[in-house]
Amino acid sequence: MDRPENRVALVTGSGKGVGAGVVRVLAKNGVKCCINCNSNPQMAEKTLQAIQEAGGEAFIYQADITDDAQLTAMVEAIVQRYGRLDILVNNAAMQPNRFIDEYDADSLRRLWEINIGGYYRSVVKCLPYLRKSDRPRIINISSIHGKRPTGFDAGYAMTKGAIRMFTRELALELLPDGIPVNAIDLGGCRIEFKTGNQPFTSHSPLDVQNPDMKARPRLIVPDEVGELVWYLCSPAGEALNGDGIRVDRGAAMT
């Protein structure tokens, strides 16, 4: 029987932020997790501690997802430790918050390699093990900016547009393998801090906002993303494939 406690997940960039929320929820539900971090191992320690205090099972692996060798070693470490890999949650990304004129080809290449290259390479490395799983899942954490422009970071939006099509293509391509692939298109999320320039100002003028609005949507919190990931990992979640699920409490409609 495929009990949650048998299942194993890799969540990239899960030392903090959205990824940490995902591993917290998966571990709470009995999934053994690899907490991948790169630049903030101290925060990953805190995430691991919270999981262990709640009775979950996880370990930290520090690896740069743009580095093929490090990625290979991480996936091998997971399989060596737990004997399998069922769930890949691609999450590690950066948001530089640069205007068009502030990018050059090299900075855009670097962003591309992290935000979409890391997703692609992680899938390639995990796929042999996901194909052996009886309930495999690939979930790409993305952004509403894969559909809606930012006005402050064209490079970031381009990578999210790429993830949208990567998700759809992969969902079709992996149909024969029975691996559903979905994206979560996140709106504003409350996390510890973001990479990239802060503060920044959008080209979209603030004075177009309606000052009389009776309510504004609250920011999403990482564990809410985790609960959606857990749903996608459930048997019922198999009904969704190639989707981009907008998670923004309706903010995009306001």
Next chain:
Amino acid sequence: MEKKTVIITDLRSREARDAQAYLEGLGYRVVAVPETVPLWDENALSSFAEPYRNQLCGVLHPAPPRILGGIDTVTEEDWLKAREEGPIAAFAVAKVFCGIMRDNREGSMIFLNSIHAEKPVGKGFLYSMGCGAVQMLAREINLDYGTDNVNVFFVQRGITEDDLSSRSDVSSLYCGVDMRYPLRKMPDQGNLNGLLAFLLTPAAQPLSGSDLRADGGMTMFYTHRHKVEGRAYYGST
């Protein structure tokens, strides 16, 4: 003096070459970026563009040729080629040429792209990823440069002869192609050229920032629909 120069960034596709001939027939001076100028090199593009700065009225940036292959088969070389020819090139093209048109306070940036910015086929994810990225670039530069009267359009052309040579075994998109069009045949390139010419005019300004799906209605097709003896019905073949 009216600015009548159009730059086409890549003439490798038949669609781009046809557009060049059509626009020249309308009286535009059409200049192609030579293959010796790498599209991802902003400095090289700027040097190339300089002589046309004052006459530039539009830029046509076609999508690069498709790179086929699945997640198990594409190589590192494929990955890098798709990255450079797709998003990195489109970004540099947009930055350089929209910058010039912003200075001129007029012009049209047209991305001649593909329905694969929305529609997967399960064979060639590198290409579709690039299309999705360029679609978002078009929306972003509309926000950035639209304020200076630069119009930006993302044209999703329908499937081409090239596409048909790359049928997928996990998608029916390229099957029964003629049946997918309301007119029961693929639209000819001439119709697309007319659209491109219109987008170069100031009359197209209200459409700036939009995706124009120029696929002859094929993606509205839902399932296999046949007309037999004057009656329409849905079958499984």
